[in-house]
Amino acid sequence: MKNLIIVGAGGYAKSVLDSLDHMNFRMMGYIDDVKPRGIDHQGFPVLGNSIDCIENINEYVYFVAIGNNAKRKVWFDKLKKRNLSLINVIDKSALVSHAASIGEGCFIGKLAILNHGSSVGDNCVINTRALIEHGCHVMDHVNVSTNATLNGDVICEEGSFVGSGTVINGQLTIGSWALVGSGAVVVKDVKPHTTVVGVPAKEIRSTNHKYN
Incomplete structure (x- = not known):
């Protein structure tokens, strides 16, 4: 022990x-x-x-x-x-594909799902009921919040934050240190260092700094 x-x-x-x-x-x-x-x-x-x-x-x-x-x-x-x-701390109820990969220092919460070919970098949070679909790449220091859905082949770049209940359509990229507000529906790429909210998600703020 x-x-x-x-x-x-x-x-x-x-x-x-x-x-x-x-x-x-x-x-x-x-x-x-x-x-x-x-x-x-x-x-x-x-x-x-x-x-x-x-x-x-x-x-x-x-x-x-x-x-x-x-x-x-x-x-x-x-x-x-x-x-x-x-x-890594991986809840026993999480469903992690044998063909998924997880880096170092990550939390995978209750009933979270990582499907085939998905990857999670270092120091990430994949919270309760979050769904990381096939082929998604979650890079270092990312937080995917409760009940968020990343559809197939989504890329979340370093430091990005995906709010609770968010849905991200497939084949999109969430830029580094971007913030997606809770409940947003993302239908196009999100630029680095921006904040998007709403249905469909729209940019409300852009900054050269990491969000607080």
């Missing part, structure tokens, strides 16, 4: 703990950059606010439970820079 430390003691961590394989991973506590050391969250303590608070850091495996893609990337990169091991 491996000892696990979760980065982020918030709501996302609750889902991670619920889907964690407790037969193979022993939860030890959290790193959280806001909550004070020693405070309890879901029965486990906050160990500190940085990786430097952890003694013998190589004796643990890690998971970054931060919903914001940009902030999750920062922590993922910090841990990888130190050559630390990050695990």
Whole structure:
């Protein structure tokens, strides 16, 4: 059994703990950059606010439970820079094709589906009931929210965010660090660093920066 430390003691961590394989991973506590050391969250303590608070850091495996893609990337990169091991958390109810691939540090939630030929990069969130159809490519640091549907051969580029209940038509590309609002129906490509909402989805904002 491996000892696990979760980065982020918030709501996302609750889902991670619920889907964690407790037969193979022993939860030890959290790193959280806001909550004070020693405070309890879901029965486990906050160990500190940085990786430097952890003694013998190589004796643990890690998971970054931060919903914001940009902030999750920062922590993922910090841990990888130190050559630390990050695990995947895949709920036992998720349906993952033998011909799908998943990177490192990913969460695959309850009843999520990854179909034949789909791929998920590093540090991604595929949340409850999300459907990733055949041939889709979800790149690093992406969040596909609850009950979202990616039809066949969709590409979600790095850092993109797909809101709850969104439907993305097949063969489309969601650009890097773009944000698709909840309930949108996407019928054409979404440019990088833009926000789209509505049915059909229309651009409402464009920025050169990663969304907050």
